[in-house]
Amino acid sequence: MAISGELGDERSVELSGGVIRYRERGEGPAIVFVHGLLVNGDLWRKVVPRLAATHRCVTPDWPLGAHAEPMRPGADLSPVGVARLVGEFLAALDLRDVTVVANDTGGAITQILMTRWPERIGRVVLTPSDCFERFFPPPFSTLPRLLRIPGMTWLLSRVGQLHPLHRTPLVFGLVTRRAIPREIVRSYLGPMRRSAGVRHDLRRFVTGVHRRYTLAAAERLPAFDRPVLLAWASEDRLFPLALARRLAAVLPNARLVEIPDSYTFVPEDQPDRLVELIGATTAGGFAERHPTHPAGPVEDHPGGADLDGSPAVR
Numbered sequence: 631m632a633i634s635g636e637l638g639d640e641r642s643v644e645l646s647g648g649v650i651r652y653r654e655r656g657e658g659p660a661i662v663f664v665h666g667l668l669v670n671g672d673l674w675r676k677v678v679p680r681l682a683a684t685h686r687c688v689t690p691d692w693p694l695g696a697h698a699e700p701m702r703p704g705a706d707l708s709p710v711g712v713a714r715l716v717g718e719f720l721a722a723l724d725l726r727d728v729t730v731v732a733n734d735t736g737g738a739i740t741q742i743l744m745t746r747w748p749e750r751i752g753r754v755v756l757t758p759s760d761c762f763e764r765f766f767p768p769p770f771s772t773l774p775r776l777l778r779i780p781g782m783t784w785l786l787s788r789v790g791q792l793h794p795l796h797r798t799p800l801v802f803g804l805v806t807r808r809a810i811p812r813e814i815v816r817s818y819l820g821p822m823r824r825s826a827g828v829r830h831d832l833r834r835f836v837t838g839v840h841r842r843y844t845l846a847a848a849e850r851l852p853a854f855d856r857p858v859l860l861a862w863a864s865e866d867r868l869f870p871l872a873l874a875r876r877l878a879a880v881l882p883n884a885r886l887v888e889i890p891d892s893y894t895f896v897p898e899d900q901p902d903r904l905v906e907l908i909g910a911t912t913a914g915g916f917a918e919r920h921p922t923h924p925a926g927p928v929e930d931h932p933g934g935a936d937l938d939g940s941p942a943v944r
């Protein structure tokens with residue numbers, strides 16, 4: 631589980647697929663964070679403290695390989711299944727008009743959530759994320775095939791412990807400009823080393839990843855009319871800025887803001903700027919639709935079925 635006390639008190643909730651552990655801090659309008667593969671809530675440790683002064687910040691550990699408690703053996707850990715878990719989580723905590731903030735693989739999951747179970751979402755902040763054909767992006771696009779090989783998930787869990795590799799493209803070199811503290815890396819990579827159940831969850835999710843999920847979500851995103859901020863790293867090497875522009879073009883109420891001096895993990899590289907942008911979004915800073923859509927989004931250049939059985943967004 632996330633180890634950062636800055637994220638608040640430890641809690642848990644039981645969902646259809648198993649127990650989700652999370653941390654909570656602050657009071658006010660709810661913000662729920664969705665991290666990506668092989669990280670946990672610690673990704674948001676630099677963001678939550680400032681937002682918690684005016685918001686209820688809820689930071690779960692999703693079952694993406696850095697979670698402490700394995701899911702049930704029969705849990706659906708496909709991309710749609712994990713998106714359903716996020717929707718169940720919002721319902722279990724009775725959160726409404728939620729701001730969902732997502733990164734990396736969590737952005738793909740959030741796009742699925744937006745198009746299948748959007749009823750509790752008030753607005754979305756997407757930092758660099760899998761989308762369209764890039765689920766996963768190169769060079770990680772080979773992972774679904776690799777983890778189908780027996781023993782490969784175990785080998786990955788051991789290779790990830792080698793500290794000299796942490797700044798290489800094999801681990802975190804492509805997603806952060808700066809080194810992640812060693813104790814946070816242990817929080818991310820320790821669970822899959824210690825737990826066969828966590829490795830099994832990781833393998834089930836990764837081997838189910840396919841671009842058909844993000845392409846299907848992209849077809850449905852024009853029906854999502856709530857505000858979406860695309861807080862995108864202009865130097866990202868996995869998810870180029872062109873992807874953010876494509877997303878903004880299909881979303882009816884989108885704003886694209888470029889963030890310099892960052893790679894994919896914007897909450898790690900540029901947390902202060904991200905806090906400012908999230909705060910402006912929750913305050914209704916761009917609630918109006920851009921009048922030129924779909925010709926182009928507002929752009930800043932800084933230096934399935936519903937959970938209750940109703941139809942999915944089309």
